[in-house]
Amino acid sequence: MKPIGVVVSGSSPVVVPIHVYKGCENYVKEDAFVVIKDDVKSMDYFGVIRSPRMYDPLLSHYQRSSIIDNPELAKQGREVVFEATIIRVLGVLIPEGQLTPPRQPPTPRSEVYLVESPSDVNLKLETGLELGKHKFSGITVPIKPEALKYHIGVVGATGTGKSKLVVALVKEVLAKTNWRVIVFDHSGQDYAVLEEFKDKVVDSSKVTQDLESIFQYLKKETSISEAGEDVLYFTLTLYVLYNGDLRSLQKSQSRGLYEYSGAPGKETKIELDKDNVKDAILKLPELIETIDLEEKIKETQWRTAMLVELFKAVAENISPQMKKEKPALLLSLQKRFIESLNERKMSGKDILERLERDRLVIVDLSSVRQEERRYLVASVLRRIWNFIDERKQPVNTLVVIDEAHNYACQQGCSPSMELIERTAREGRKWGLGLVLASQRIIDFSPDVRNNINTFFFSKLQTPSDLDNLKGVLDLGGIEYEDIAILATREFYFAGLGNPLKYPVLIEVKQV
Numbered sequence: 478m479k480p481i482g483v484v485v486s487g488s489s490p491v492v493v494p495i496h497v498y499k500g501c502e503n504y505v506k507e508d509a510f511v512v513i514k515d516d517v518k519s520m521d522y523f524g525v526i527r528s529p530r531m532y533d534p535l536l537s538h539y540q541r542s543s544i545i546d547n548p549e550l551a552k553q554g555r556e557v558v559f560e561a562t563i564i565r566v567l568g569v570l571i572p573e574g575q576l577t578p579p580r581q582p583p584t585p586r587s588e589v590y591l592v593e594s595p596s597d598v599n600l601k602l603e604t605g606l607e608l609g610k611h612k613f614s615g616i617t618v619p620i621k622p623e624a625l626k627y628h629i630g631v632v633g634a635t636g637t638g639k640s641k642l643v644v645a646l647v648k649e650v651l652a653k654t655n656w657r658v659i660v661f662d663h664s665g666q667d668y669a670v671l672e673e674f675k676d677k678v679v680d681s682s683k684v685t686q687d688l689e690s691i692f693q694y695l696k697k698e699t700s701i702s703e704a705g706e707d708v709l710y711f712t713l714t715l716y717v718l719y720n721g722d723l724r725s726l727q728k729s730q731s732r733g734l735y736e737y738s739g740a741p742g743k744e745t746k747i748e749l750d751k752d753n754v755k756d757a758i759l760k761l762p763e764l765i766e767t768i769d770l771e772e773k774i775k776e777t778q779w780r781t782a783m784l785v786e787l788f789k790a791v792a793e794n795i796s797p798q799m800k801k802e803k804p805a806l807l808l809s810l811q812k813r814f815i816e817s818l819n820e821r822k823m824s825g826k827d828i829l830e831r832l833e834r835d836r837l838v839i840v841d842l843s844s845v846r847q848e849e850r851r852y853l854v855a856s857v858l859r860r861i862w863n864f865i866d867e868r869k870q871p872v873n874t875l876v877v878i879d880e881a882h883n884y885a886c887q888q889g890c891s892p893s894m895e896l897i898e899r900t901a902r903e904g905r906k907w908g909l910g911l912v913l914a915s916q917r918i919i920d921f922s923p924d925v926r927n928n929i930n931t932f933f934f935s936k937l938q939t940p941s942d943l944d945n946l947k948g949v950l951d952l953g954g955i956e957y958e959d960i961a962i963l964a965t966r967e968f969y970f971a972g973l974g975n976p977l978k979y980p981v982l983i984e985v986k987q988v
């Protein structure tokens with residue numbers, strides 16, 4: 478190993494000041510690994526360079542120097558310039574290759590060596606998931622698999638490589654653990670497009686919506702009155718319970734309900750029997766207990782004219798005063814949306830069955846509206862939690878949410894936020910881990926960010942983003958200036974999953 482300097486006065490077990498040898502300045506880089514060989518104590522300290530500084534004893538920042546009058550003097554006396562830096566000790570190397578906590582300060586005048594390749598030190602970190610190597614030494618710093626259930630955050634400005642890092646993580650999890658992975662691909666650009674994942678992709682426009690989201694959408698689009706809201710909710714629930722087959726609610730003499738062709742102008746008059754509808758409404762509470770509405774939605778035949786007829790009949794029953802012609806008309810104008818539901822034949826249950834079988838499912842969210850994406854994330858997570866609540870057994874599943882500020886924020890992220898919060902708080906008990914990637918951690922609700930135990934962070938948008946990170950993580954003195962210079966694929970790796978227990982700079986492998 479290349480000697481680069483020597484320990485000077487004032488070392489502590491963890492923070493060690495050194496002077497850099499003349500000519501070695503170019504080797505001293507922030508975040509590089511070093512070994513301090515202490516011959517007096519017969520100990521090898523393993524550490525990382527922090528805050529290198531150059532000094533000139535003759536040019537104090539605050540004292541007038543003669544150079545300002547004679548610039549040519551700057552060229553003289555350069556030999557007195559020197560560099561000093563701090564070594565943050567990560568541990569004492571023992572012969573077996575592990576690191577033990579440093580308890581004694583290295584002796585001044587001990588020599589410091591630069592670690593330039595993994596073979597320079599006998600360092601045997603625990604095995605785990607390999608996302609990349611330490612930037613300067615090439616040493617692999619794996620993430621401990623146990624950390625998956627304590628949740629992982631990936632933060633950095635756009636283009637820093639968050640999504641690619643997560644792709645690397647997903648591949649490692651699949652290759653080296655028995656965990657399953659469900660990825661919510663916000664943009665559809667990060668996973669869904671990769672050749673190797675192609676057959677694992679679910680198009681979210683083919684996934685059934687739950688009743689609540691269908692209701693919310695129609696409610697908004699028809700600007701329905703408060704009284705109308707209840708009518709709409711009952712209508713949708715009934716419609717789904719009957720799978721859209723309303724024959725049993727029909728007036729006995731009216732035929733032709735199912736001769737309805739759907740062609741404009743050809744729609745057969747549908748007449749529902751008021752009393753039949755009333756009975757159906759009364760039976761609703763009892764039925765709803767026993768029926769899996771989401772599976773029902775999958776089988777439901779959506780016909781706008783029929784839904785509108787049911788709406789009118791329900792209105793007559795539960796809200797006779799209501800003016801129903803206008804909302805009914807507005808509802809019929811939603812034909813395109815309503816009948817698009819016929820294309821959706823995959824339920825949350827189907828997604829989880831695929832997850833069980835294939836170990837990886839990628840839900841491409843890009844084909845549906847933003848609010849719907851949140852409903853979808855929520856309904857899949859809710860299914861997983863239902864399973865856990867019933868079986869009380871670990872699921873060993875990693876839930877990956879990219880652009881997570883759209884799903885885990887405090888305001889406006891309902892209903893996915895509530896489910897993500899529950900996962901953040903309780904997931905560890907059941908092997909349900911989160912990977913949340915986002916530009917800004919402040920956009921996560923406090924319950925979410927306080928429960929993430931491992932972080933990868935890169936260049937951030939603003940200094941306050943780093944302060945937010947400091948609030949939940951020991952950054953060991955890493956400052957905004959340090960991360961401002963990071964390039965694509967360069968991340969600090971910090972927290973529970975890091976075997977070195979101190980943030981280290983890694984370069985994520987190419988994916």
Ligand SMILES: Nc1ncnc2c1ncn2[C@@H]1O[C@H](COP(=O)(O)OP(=O)(O)O)[C@@H](O)[C@H]1O
Pocket residue numbers: 633634635636637638639640641642965966985986987988
């Ligand atoms: N690990 C990597 N392997 C290969 N290319 C990468 C990697 N990380 C980043 N890149 C490059 O940088 C671009 C931005 O990365 P991406 O992961 O999409 O960033 P982010 O999600 O942070 O916006 C990618 O399109 C790719 O070209």
Ligand SMILES: [Mg+2]
Pocket residue numbers: 639640641667879
């Ligand atoms: Mg991205």
